[in-house]
């Protein structure tokens with residue numbers, strides 16, 4: 001597979017900084033034979049994987065050093081977080097989001113998909129339902145179903161190219177037995193960072209319908225263009241008491257394979273209920289997860305800032321390339337994450353995911369997000385990989401439109 005092939009992209013002339021600047025993120029790492037789900041999917045095939053949400057970048061140097069030190073110790077017994085790891089999380093939340101969290105509010109988890117499943121099981125009974133908006137990250141729909149809980153959906157709306165809540169659709173969707181709202185901010189796949197006014201309306205909505213709020217904020221450190229994340233629990237003491245917040249260093253610092261995430265549950269009763277559903281079923285976080293989490297939150301800020309600049313340039317590249325070379329593909333306002341959500345409707349393909357896959361680029365299929373005719377492109381990769389992916393997309397586009 002040619003990952004380093006340099007493309008001649010005429011419009012790059014208009015992005016001189018992007019074209020010239022070299023960056024640690026430009027380095028192409030071979031991820032084959034490294035237990036990578038993303039790369040295993042197309043093993044032996046000439047298909048560039050741009051689907052599942054991890055990046056083709058090495059984790060920050062301070063994280064690698066902390067992990068090396070932990071490996072050198074050589075003993076990997078049953079794990080518990082050190083006090084310093086807990087403190088790193090608390091300090092990060094206070095410094096970044098002005099949220100003062102108590103140590104006992106934190107529940108460590110080996111993943112947030114686990115968190116969504118445990119939440120479904122803990123807070124809704126089998127004759128109750130959970131509401132979410134669509135399109136949405138697939139486990140929001142699957143976790144309630146896996147736990148034999150009902151899921152109800154309210155479609156989001158578009159304000160120009162920006163995804164927004166459809167408050168009427170949400171009000172109308174709520175049923176007497178709806179117990180909880182699954183909320184994603186920043187939003188995957190819609191790439192929205194919700195404004196404070198929208199968050200206030202979410203809290204009012206939950207209070208009006210007496211819903212618990214599960215706020216998945218796993219992408220909260222991946223805001224582009226200098227935006228600032230507001231953690232919804234910080235809006236009022238009332239919402240803090242009906243909210244559980246899910247976070248993890250895994251997306252930002254590329255640590256998904258280490259399985260370290262957190263639920264923050266300020267309400268004692270809710271936390272007890274959650275803990276009861278975890279006990280004996282959910283595995284502990286492992287030694288490496290705690291170490292990497294602490295190092296990322298304590299020492300990862302500079303690396304993250306450089307990453308955000310790189311991702312912003314990748315986002316701009318995707319948007320200008322699509323606009324100029326593949327104008328029938330619909331794009332949206334992209335405010336956060338390294339996941340670009342695209343509307344393929346005008347290409348009139350029976351199976352858009354397969355069409356692009358057959359032409360050498362593996363994207364995430366929209367139907368899993370409850371949005372057929374959409375595809376999600378992961379641009380968390382070196383620019384040369386992205387250019388190759390876009391070139392392949394263009395071939396597929398031409399095959400669909402000529």
Ligand SMILES: Cc1ncc(COP(=O)(O)O)c(C=O)c1O
Pocket residue numbers: 053110111112113114137184188216218219248250256261
């Ligand atoms: C919104 C959201 N929540 C949760 C996850 C997965 O979290 P984990 O890898 O901790 O299970 C993802 C992964 O892409 C995500 O986008």
